Amino acid sequence: MTSEEMIWDLSHLVSNNTETASIRRRLDSMTSEAQKIREEYHGKIGALDGNGLLGLLEAKDSLHLSYEGTVEYCLLSYSANSTDEIAKQLNDAARRAIMKTEQALAFIDIELGKLLSEKPQLVNHPELSEYKHYLERILRKVPHMLTEAEEQLVILKDKNGINAWETLQSDWLSTRTFTMEIEGEKKTMPYGEIVGYYQNPNRELRKLANQTVYEGLGKDDIVWASALRAVCEDHIEVGKLRKWASPLTQSLINNDLDEEAVKSLMQTIEKNAGVYRRYLELKAKIMGLPKLANYDLAAPLPSAPDTTYTWTEARKEITASFSEFDAEVGAWIDEMYAKRHLDGEIRKGKTSGAFCSSWLAGKTAYILQSYNSRIRDVYTQAHELGHAIHAYLLSRAQKPSNCEIGSCRAESGSIFGELLLTERLLSKAKTKEEKQAILCTVLDQFGAAAFQVSARYFFEHATYNAIKQGQFLDGETAAKLWVEARDKICGDAIQWLEVMKWEWTKSPHYFMANYRFYNYPYVFGQLFVYALYRLYKEQGKAFVPKLKALLSAGSSKSPRESSAELGLDITSETFWEKGIKQAEEFINMLEETL
Numbered sequence: 297m298t299s300e301e302m303i304w305d306l307s308h309l310v311s312n313n314t315e316t317a318s319i320r321r322r323l324d325s326m327t328s329e330a331q332k333i334r335e336e337y338h339g340k341i342g343a344l345d346g347n348g349l350l351g352l353l354e355a356k357d358s359l360h361l362s363y364e365g366t367v368e369y370c371l372l373s374y375s376a377n378s379t380d381e382i383a384k385q386l387n388d389a390a391r392r393a394i395m396k397t398e399q400a401l402a403f404i405d406i407e408l409g410k411l412l413s414e415k416p417q418l419v420n421h422p423e424l425s426e427y428k429h430y431l432e433r434i435l436r437k438v439p440h441m442l443t444e445a446e447e448q449l450v451i452l453k454d455k456n457g458i459n460a461w462e463t464l465q466s467d468w469l470s471t472r473t474f475t476m477e478i479e480g481e482k483k484t485m486p487y488g489e490i491v492g493y494y495q496n497p498n499r500e501l502r503k504l505a506n507q508t509v510y511e512g513l514g515k516d517d518i519v520w521a522s523a524l525r526a527v528c529e530d531h532i533e534v535g536k537l538r539k540w541a542s543p544l545t546q547s548l549i550n551n552d553l554d555e556e557a558v559k560s561l562m563q564t565i566e567k568n569a570g571v572y573r574r575y576l577e578l579k580a581k582i583m584g585l586p587k588l589a590n591y592d593l594a595a596p597l598p599s600a601p602d603t604t605y606t607w608t609e610a611r612k613e614i615t616a617s618f619s620e621f622d623a624e625v626g627a628w629i630d631e632m633y634a635k636r637h638l639d640g641e642i643r644k645g646k647t648s649g650a651f652c653s654s655w656l657a658g659k660t661a662y663i664l665q666s667y668n669s670r671i672r673d674v675y676t677q678a679h680e681l682g683h684a685i686h687a688y689l690l691s692r693a694q695k696p697s698n699c700e701i702g703s704c705r706a707e708s709g710s711i712f713g714e715l716l717l718t719e720r721l722l723s724k725a726k727t728k729e730e731k732q733a734i735l736c737t738v739l740d741q742f743g744a745a746a747f748q749v750s751a752r753y754f755f756e757h758a759t760y761n762a763i764k765q766g767q768f769l770d771g772e773t774a775a776k777l778w779v780e781a782r783d784k785i786c787g788d789a790i791q792w793l794e795v796m797k798w799e800w801t802k803s804p805h806y807f808m809a810n811y812r813f814y815n816y817p818y819v820f821g822q823l824f825v826y827a828l829y830r831l832y833k834e835q836g837k838a839f840v841p842k843l844k845a846l847l848s849a850g851s852s853k854s855p856r857e858s859s860a861e862l863g864l865d866i867t868s869e870t871f872w873e874k875g876i877k878q879a880e881e882f883i884n885m886l887e888e889t890l
């Protein structure tokens with residue numbers, strides 16, 4: 297099923313010159329240009345006026361735009377095939393160059409922080425209007441900054457220390473093979489392939505795939521528990537140095553949010569867990585089961601038409617759904633396929649999961665996924681292409697400094713894309729079985745992102761509380777905390793395999809340093825977009841420019857501010873309830889098919 301159009305063409309990133317020596321020279325020149333910026337500005341930022349500051353910020357942005365393509369080429373080549381020797385070397389070289397560049401430029405934020413704490417009025421300088429919110433965000437970090445030497449040490453400590461846990465976890469998943477018996481024959485396959493069986497119509501195969509993967513992960517629980525402890529304790533220790541109020545502080549600052557918004561979001565979720573359980577019970581009924589098992593969560597309905605989508609068919613449906621929303625957006629989607637910026641082939645050594653990587657200088661993006669031809673894969677593709685649209689809009693409206701949108705808004709384009717696909721597929725569905733299949737796909741996604749992911753947020757809170765109380769987090773203790781968090785959301789609506797207590801071990805973000813509380817932004821993104829989609833349904837085409845403006849704003853405004861401009865208050869539960877209402881509408885539609 298693999299054809300060339302499913303394999304991405306990364307050569308555009310390096311102007312078609314993929315010669316290794318030339319790429320290495322570009323990386324060297326990135327670090328030396330960063331060094332030049334350092335020589336020009338180090339120790340002098342405190343004396344800059346508005347105009348001088350503009351010069352520095354523009355130099356930094358232009359460095360990013362000049363070398364972004366080369367760096368992306370190295371990192372993406374490795375994601376596509378971590379067993380390739382050249383890709384390994386280039387990935388390593390790029391990571392070293394990024395580290396050197398970051399080290400050389402680490403002084404900027406520190407000196408800027410000092411300057412802004414002394415002259416906060418600079419934030420409102422007319423010359424710096426485009427960088428206003430960028431400067432406000434730095435000002436918020438000021439109380440948590442360390443000295444330059446300490447910041448450099450933190451970068452070093454992370455690169456050769458704590459970051460290794462994340463690499464280990466990702467390498468484990470991408471290099472392990474799993475063996476299970478299928479129709480009497482033993483089959484050995486990589487992680488990216490066995491997870492395809494989670495959606496297999498055969499219930500026994502789904503069960504076996506889950507059992508095989510989590511049993512394998514659970515066997516190394518001693519490794520995962522060590523990693524979890526190290527990453528959590530590192531965060532606590534660094535937090536003391538940085539004077540964070542709680543383990544959540546860093547994430548709030550990074551997501552440009554206040555605790556009020558997160559609290560009202562998570563309270564809305566906890567209060568409405570019953571809405572999700574209602575869906576789970578409905579799905580069990582449609583599947584003819586007394587209760588869903590965890591391996592039914594991602595399952596297609598037995599009554600669902602056994603539709604698979606070739607790459608070409610997926611392309612056609614996705615392009616059409618975005619084009620119905622807006623012609624310009626549709627043309628950008630078409631360009632993504634035409635220029636082969638998507639990689640869908642399944643192969644060993646390829647990073648598991650899916651992602652979209654922006655290429656701002658090219659005003660476009662690249663997408664990686666392992667395409668298994670199921671409806672879920674079409675949804676993943678629409679999701680990632682929604683991210684790409686976000687990149688198209690951002691790169692045309694903002695400087696790189698205003699493109700750090702944080703995880704909350706990172707999902708705005710992607711989830712909206714999924715809903716556009718849903719609209720198209722529902723309008724074409726002829727039978728109740730087709731409608732059920734589509735609605736369950738979208739509600740499975742919603743349930744996973746809004747509710748199941750919330751369990752991860754509650755779990756992460758629990759790990760920090762346990763450490764605070766002096767508990768030793770071995771594998772079994774962490775597993776117990778995971779099960780408690782999971783049950784808070786799902787109650788007894790799901791029958792879990794015993795090995796699912798190891799579910800936390802496969803989530804990369806628990807092993808990522810400086811990326812704590814990675815999860816609630818997905819919940820945020822999901823409910824946020826469901827509310828936006830409701831507005832689109834009410835206002836029709838009049839809403840299109842509003843959504844484009846929201847996506848184009850990037851980090852030039854906070855989520856609270858850019859939402860307020862559309863009349864939405866993200867600190868009130870009333871707002872979040874709108875997202876729940878949209879989900880209930882889908883659940884009602886599903887109930888009507890019975």
Ligand SMILES: [Zn+2]
Pocket residue numbers: 679683706707710
């Ligand atoms: Zn996404």
